[in-house]
Amino acid sequence: xxxxxxxxxxxxxxxxxxxxxxxxxxxxxxxxxxxxxxxxxxxxxxxxxxxxxxxxxxxxxxxxxxxxxxxxxxxxxxxxxxxxxxxxxxxxxxxxxxxxxxxxxxxxxxxxxxxxxxxxxxxxxxxxxxxxxxxxxxxxxxxxxxxxxxxxxxxxxxx
Amino acid sequence: xxxxxxxxxxxxxxxxxxxxxxxxxxxxxxxxxxxxxxxxxxxxxxxxxxxxxxxxxxxxxxxxxxxxxxxxxxxxxxxxxxxxxxxxxxxxxxxxxxxxxxxxxxxxxxxxxxxxxxxxxxxxxxxxxxxxxxxxxxxxxxxxxxxxxxxxxxxxxxxxxxxxxxxxxxxxxxxxxxxxxxxxxxxxx
Numbered sequence: 001x002x003x004x005x006x007x008x009x010x011x012x013x014x015x016x017x018x019x020x021x022x023x024x025x026x027x028x029x030x031x032x033x034x035x036x037x038x039x040x041x042x043x044x045x046x047x048x049x050x051x052x053x054x055x056x057x058x059x060x061x062x063x064x065x066x067x068x069x070x071x072x073x074x075x076x077x078x079x080x081x082x083x084x085x086x087x088x089x090x091x092x093x094x095x096x097x098x099x100x101x102x103x104x105x106x107x108x109x110x111x112x113x114x115x116x117x118x119x120x121x122x123x124x125x126x127x128x129x130x131x132x133x134x135x136x137x138x139x140x141x142x143x144x145x146x147x148x149x150x151x152x153x154x155x156x157x158x159x
Numbered sequence: 160x161x162x163x164x165x166x167x168x169x170x171x172x173x174x175x176x177x178x179x180x181x182x183x184x185x186x187x188x189x190x191x192x193x194x195x196x197x198x199x200x201x202x203x204x205x206x207x208x209x210x211x212x213x214x215x216x217x218x219x220x221x222x223x224x225x226x227x228x229x230x231x232x233x234x235x236x237x238x239x240x241x242x243x244x245x246x247x248x249x250x251x252x253x254x255x256x257x258x259x260x261x262x263x264x265x266x267x268x269x270x271x272x273x274x275x276x277x278x279x280x281x282x283x284x285x286x287x288x289x290x291x292x293x294x295x296x297x298x299x300x301x302x303x304x305x306x307x308x309x310x311x312x313x314x315x316x317x318x319x320x321x322x323x324x325x326x327x328x329x330x331x332x333x334x335x336x337x338x339x340x341x342x343x344x345x346x347x348x
Binding site: 010012014015016017019020021025026027028029030031032033034035036037038039040041042043044045046047048049051052053054055056058059060061062064065066067068069070071072073074076077079080085087088089091093094095096097098099100101103104105106107108109110111112113114115116117118119120121122123125126127128129130131132133134135136138139140141142143144145146147148149150151152154157 | 166169170171172173174175176177178179180181182183184185186187188189190191192193195196197198199200201203204208210212214215221222223224225227228229230231232233234235236237238239240243245249251252254255259267269270271272275276277278280281288289290291292293294295296297298299300301302303304305306307308309310311312313314315316317318319320321322323325326327328329330331332333334335336337338339341342345
């Protein structure tokens, strides 16, 4: 049963597994998240200043981070596909294709505006709160409200 | 330099980038999960306020791994800030520092400028736009685009999906327009 609606237009962060995760097996994602959060902070990717430098072409840093992450990601996915690598549970690895919609243009631009204002994409918001900037809880709640509003008016928007 | 001192130093891009990239195969191999973070915001909506909206009526419990993952990112932030914190201020580009000073933003002691992101700032027009309007755009825009930097720029492009490349280019265009053409007016408020 895989029932994220609009699976084809919105496959982000999807669970490709048909197995049921117990609370305990979810702990491994918590651990991966912790390492990820530490890297976010230590590389200062969650810094508003770094994001301004990126968008004003004042620093190569963020381009280096995103670029090298993509290169490692492409190589990894190609290796997984070529050697038909299975999950540790023995399942075939499934990656849903991304289907084009105009939302990627309109939504992409709007997210770009928000990224440059807040200096954060959704991941860094969680890490920023963790570092003790408690007011970012408001940004997070507002981002949740934005997502909810999208769900509300989705059918009226061009896609 | 001992190990703890090395860990306290800021992490260079050629270490951070590949570590972030490795999240893609790690999540696939440990449980067939496609990397993506903004989806967690949708699951929170589905969990707390589905309000009978079809977009939020799905089995969010099946996607709860995503919520564990973002809670981990939060804990990672706590650990990094309290045990591995860099004692020095954030080094920033001299030109940016000069620009920001003209808007009264001179505190570089944290990763975010306190003049913009603090509870006191929230109740000013400038702070409200930065914190509340900015956050709303992040949540609305990522879901409309079907993903964020992780879901499209990293996961989607890793899987050679051209729609993700389109989305990533639009993220960047939006960011360039905001940072260079609009944000100066907001910061001047």
